[in-house]
Amino acid sequence: MPAAGRTYWLTEPCRIRREDNSIRIERPDGSPVHIPITDIRDLIAFDHIDINTSALSLLSQNGITLHVLDHYGNHAGHFTPAQSMASATVVRRQVDITANPQQRLTISRSIVLATADNLRWSLDTDLLDPALDQLRTALPQCDSNDALMGQEGNLRRTAWAVLDTQLPPWLRLNGRTRRPPTNAGNAFISYLNSLVYARVLTALRSTPLHPAIGFLHSDTDRRRNTLALDLAEPFKPLFAERLLKRAAAQKHLKETDFETDVGRAALSRNGRKKIAALVKEELATTVYHRTLKRQVSYEELIHLEALKIVRLCLEEKTYKPFRPWW
Amino acid sequence: MNPHEPTADPLGGVHIKYLRHCPRQLWLYMRGYRPEANSDLVAFGEVVDATTFTRRRHVDLGEARIDWVTAGAVIHETKSSRTPSPAHEAQVRHYCLLLERRGINIRGGILHYPLIRRTTDVPWNDDARTQAEDTETEAHTVIAAPTPPERLTRSKCRGCSYLDYCWGN
Ligand code: SF4
Numbered sequence: 001m002p003a004a005g006r007t008y009w010l011t012e013p014c015r016i017r018r019e020d021n022s023i024r025i026e027r028p029d030g031s032p033v034h035i036p037i038t039d040i041r042d043l044i045a046f047d048h049i050d051i052n053t054s055a056l057s058l059l060s061q062n063g064i065t066l067h068v069l070d071h072y073g074n075h076a077g078h079f080t081p082a083q084s085m086a087s088a089t090v091v092r093r094q095v096d097i098t099a100n101p102q103q104r105l106t107i108s109r110s111i112v113l114a115t116a117d118n119l120r121w122s123l124d125t126d127l128l129d130p131a132l133d134q135l136r137t138a139l140p141q142c143d144s145n146d147a148l149m150g151q152e153g154n155l156r157r158t159a160w161a162v163l164d165t166q167l168p169p170w171l172r173l174n175g176r177t178r179r180p181p182t183n184a185g186n187a188f189i190s191y192l193n194s195l196v197y198a199r200v201l202t203a204l205r206s207t208p209l210h211p212a213i214g215f216l217h218s219d220t221d222r223r224r225n226t227l228a229l230d231l232a233e234p235f236k237p238l239f240a241e242r243l244l245k246r247a248a249a250q251k252h253l254k255e256t257d258f259e260t261d262v263g264r265a266a267l268s269r270n271g272r273k274k275i276a277a278l279v280k281e282e283l284a285t286t287v288y289h290r291t292l293k294r295q296v297s298y299e300e301l302i303h304l305e306a307l308k309i310v311r312l313c314l315e316e317k318t319y320k321p322f323r324p325w326w
Numbered sequence: 327m328n329p330h331e332p333t334a335d336p337l338g339g340v341h342i343k344y345l346r347h348c349p350r351q352l353w354l355y356m357r358g359y360r361p362e363a364n365s366d367l368v369a370f371g372e373v374v375d376a377t378t379f380t381r382r383r384h385v386d387l388g389e390a391r392i393d394w395v396t397a398g399a400v401i402h403e404t405k406s407s408r409t410p411s412p413a414h415e416a417q418v419r420h421y422c423l424l425l426e427r428r429g430i431n432i433r434g435g436i437l438h439y440p441l442i443r444r445t446t447d448v449p450w451n452d453d454a455r456t457q458a459e460d461t462e463t464e465a466h467t468v469i470a471a472p473t474p475p476e477r478l479t480r481s482k483c484r485g486c487s488y489l490d491y492c493w494g495n
Contacts, residue, residue, distance in 0.1 A: 087358015208358040291493045293480070304494040311491070314357055315474055320495070 005041035005064075007202075007283075009276040012269065016043075016051040018058045037062045042202045044195070045069065046272045065205060067198040072180045072266050073191030075198060080205060087208035093313035094213045094227075105148075107312075107319055108216040108230075109139050112152045114321035115233045119159045121324055122242035123166070131158040145216055163241055167248045170255050180264040185244065187258060187265040188275070192240035193232070195279050196302075200235070201228045203303040207310050231305050234322045238298070243278055252278070287326050337465055339392075339403075342420045345461065346413035349468045349475040351488050356469045362487040392421050401425065401435040401448075408442050416461055418448040423458040426450075 008025075015026040023040065026032040037058055042065045051066075059066060060081040070076040097103050116135050120128045135155045142148045156176070164172040164185075173185040181187040204211040204227060214226030216233070247253040257271030267275060286295040289304075296304070301322060311317040344352040392401055401421050405414055418435035426432050435448035448454070468475060477483065477492050486492075 085358075085360065087360075089357040090359065206361070208360075289494075291495060292490065293493075300490075304490060307491050307494050310359055311495070314354065314359065317495070 005039050007041050008043045010043060010049060011046045011273045011276045013048040016049055016055050018055040023055060040064050044198055065202050069194055073187060073194050074179060075194040085206060085208055086210050090208035090310060090313045091210045094209060098213050098215055104215050108145055108148050111216050111230055111233050111321050112148050113139060114323055116155050117323055118234050119237040122237040123159060123162055125162060127162045128159055131155050166245055171248050182263050183265050184258040184260060187267055188244050189240045191267060191275055192243060193236055196235050196239050197228055197232045199302050200232045201225060203306045204228055207306045209309055235302060239282060243282060337462060339417045339420060341465055342417045342461060343413055345465045345468060346416050348478050350477060352465060352468050353474040354488060399430055399432045402438060404438045410439060410446050415448050419454050419458040422450045
């Protein structure tokens with residue numbers, strides 16, 4: 001596991017200050033919480049936070065990233081330490097590999113295929129099999145990332161339609177919408193996808209890789225960390241679609257956990273807390289890893305995924321995207 | 327194959343330690359993969375380091391930071407480990423070599439293991455010098471290789487901070 005320390009999920013408005021070598025979190029109600037800086041791996045702000053420069057410097061010195069989600073669950077941005085673990089040798093290789101169209105396409109293709117398989121795994125239904133077969137036939141012919149993304153889009157649309165049949169009407173997606181999500185289901189997916197992205201970004205920061213040099217996602221959009229987007233892909237179904245399905249089945253989420261308006265939906269404060277708890281629990285879930293010969297958490301799986309890219313860069317080991325093996 | 331070789335900079339203690347532990351670790355370390363920066367074990371070593379001896383002077387050679395050197399040019403090195411190892415001695419010999427190259431007339435080294443209240447003498451003589459030079463050459467060879475050395479056997483990797491990288495597939 002990379003860093004010691006935990007992820008802190010700030011689901012309520014709070015003020016963050018530095019006190020010696022610890023972080024003091026003050027909430028409107030209740031007494032402040034003190035957290036030793038070494039206990040923090042990263043912070044995720046779901047709600048308004050008020051932070052000052054001395055707290056930010058302490059975070060920076062200790063390699064801690066602060067992620068900010070907007071009201072609709074989109075990853076609004078992050079504050080990262082000035083020093084990164086990136087290494088010139090690795091980053092140069094990363095650039096070489098991503099600049100080679102053939103190599104890049106092969107990797108992109110494998111990401112799309114793994115993501116599709118993982119979707120199938122998460123929805124656990126053979127209703128998706130025809131679409132998956134279609135994708136398998138189409139992928140080898142795709143000779144650009146746009147074509148690959150198009151195929152992925154097709155499959156996702158089918159998958160969401162299938163997922164809708166497993167959801168109560170108020171939670172159905174009825175097509176994917178973002179910025180803002182138009183209904184509760186979409187708001188849920190937005191949050192979960194952003195959280196997965198944040199986990200990947202944090203994992204990448206502990207490696208010598210540069211998070212902005214990726215394979216599948218277009219790098220013309222300079223605001224995005226394309227490698228983090230890429231590596232998030234195979235994990236999204238495991239968290240987003242799968243947890244949505246589970247939350248619906250367990251009747252864990254209520255309509256009142258969302259603030260829905262005409263054409264837009266976001267989680268309520270209570271809903272955010274529920275999601276944070278849900279994701280925290282899921283990230284801590286462990287499975288047995290055959291070559292590491294120990295239990296690893298889902299969170300660690302994300303870290304191991306980042307290390308696969310390091311292996312690709314340093315040793316030219318073929319990147320095999322994550323697939324659940326259990 | 328791999329056009330971006332790290333240059334042959336002077337080696338410090340950490341390089342020798344990694345070479346002795348596992349050449350692959352040294353190769354990876356030189357290419358900027360350094361998971362140990364986040365490892366609890368390393369943090370623990372630093373705590374022992376910071377609390378055990380208070381009246382000491384670090385000697386900073388740039389490439390190596392030597393714990394302290396006492397009168398008569400004896401090199402001291404403190405270890406948080408409970409088990410003395412040949413790797414530790416190799417590290418001290420390397421420091422002797424570095425200081426000797428700067429014209430210091432070295433007498434020898436002493437390894438301190440405060441957790442088990444033991445010290446080990448590391449003599450400095452022609453034999454030791456040859457050993458130190460061989461180790462240095464060996465390290466440069468490993469570092470310059472285009473591909474990483476093979477993994478150790480799984481059981482020897484226990485406790486290594488590179489384990490997730492080497493075995494995580
Ligand atoms: S995990 Fe094993 S093979 Fe890898 S660097 Fe450590 S000791 Fe060497």
